[in-house]
Amino acid sequence: MKGRRPGWRGLRFHCAKSGAHGGLRRRGGGGQPRLPGVGSLGHLTGVLFDMRTGAQLLHIRFRGAAEAQQAALSGNTDGLWDTVGPMSGVLRAGGPRGLGLSAATRGGAVPSVIEAGFPGLVATNCFLLIASAGLDPAIAAKLRAAVRVALGEVAARARPEASGVIPLGVPMPAEIAAFVAREGERWGNEVRTAGIRPG
Numbered sequence: 001m002k003g004r005r006p007g008w009r010g011l012r013f014h015c016a017k018s019g020a021h022g023g024l025r026r027r028g029g030g031g032q033p034r035l036p037g038v039g040s041l042g043h044l045t046g047v048l049f050d051m052r053t054g055a056q057l058l059h060i061r062f063r064g065a066a067e068a069q070q071a072a073l074s075g076n077t078d079g080l081w082d083t084v085g086p087m088s089g090v091l092r093a094g095g096p097r098g099l100g101l102s103a104a105t106r107g108g109a110v111p112s113v114i115e116a117g118f119p120g121l122v123a124t125n126c127f128l129l130i131a132s133a134g135l136d137p138a139i140a141a142k143l144r145a146a147v148r149v150a151l152g153e154v155a156a157r158a159r160p161e162a163s164g165v166i167p168l169g170v171p172m173p174a175e176i177a178a179f180v181a182r183e184g185e186r187w188g189n190e191v192r193t194a195g196i197r198p199g
Contacts, residue, residue, distance in 0.1 A: 085164055151169070
């Protein structure tokens with residue numbers, strides 16, 4: 001969440017001001033948190049925030065993240081749920097303030113949602129290296145070994161980590177499959193509960 005208002009001290013304050021005079025307004029009001037497209041992580045996390053806190057903010061849909069980011073940076077909105085990468089530069093430069101990181105651990109000066117008292121708001125993007133199910137096991141083992149070596153090199157980790165991408169090691173295929181299944185079930189339930197539809 002990137003709040004432009006200097007007095008906003010964190011997610012709890014943001015939640016308390018939702019609907020209050022001078023803060024974010026509820027549905028039908030004047031203040032809007034910007035969301036980068038239907039079904040994106042930013043959109044789903046914003047909806048999850050509503051569901052967990054009862055804030056019921058007015059969500060404005062965009063065609064993509066870039067359009068939502070420009071609206072937030074230009075000051076036309078009170079907040080934005082977005083991935084860290086595209087916003088990391090302006091956050092470091094003292095632009096909009098990061099109120100909370102939707103991860104299990106904090107990101108530098110930005111507290112995690114767990115630290116802020118919202119454990120149900122953990123929502124992260126994951127990047128996986130995948131191949132076809134019929135890939136030769138020997139080739140798969142070589143790829144895994146190469147990735148493990150790369151992740152062990154400081155230079156290889158520096159750039160993604162600067163953008164908020166945290167390497168999580170090289171889990172086994174069965175662990176990845178189980179994680180994907182859990183996340184699919186979790187977000188499927190959230191989407192159905194919120195009544196989100198494409199379009």
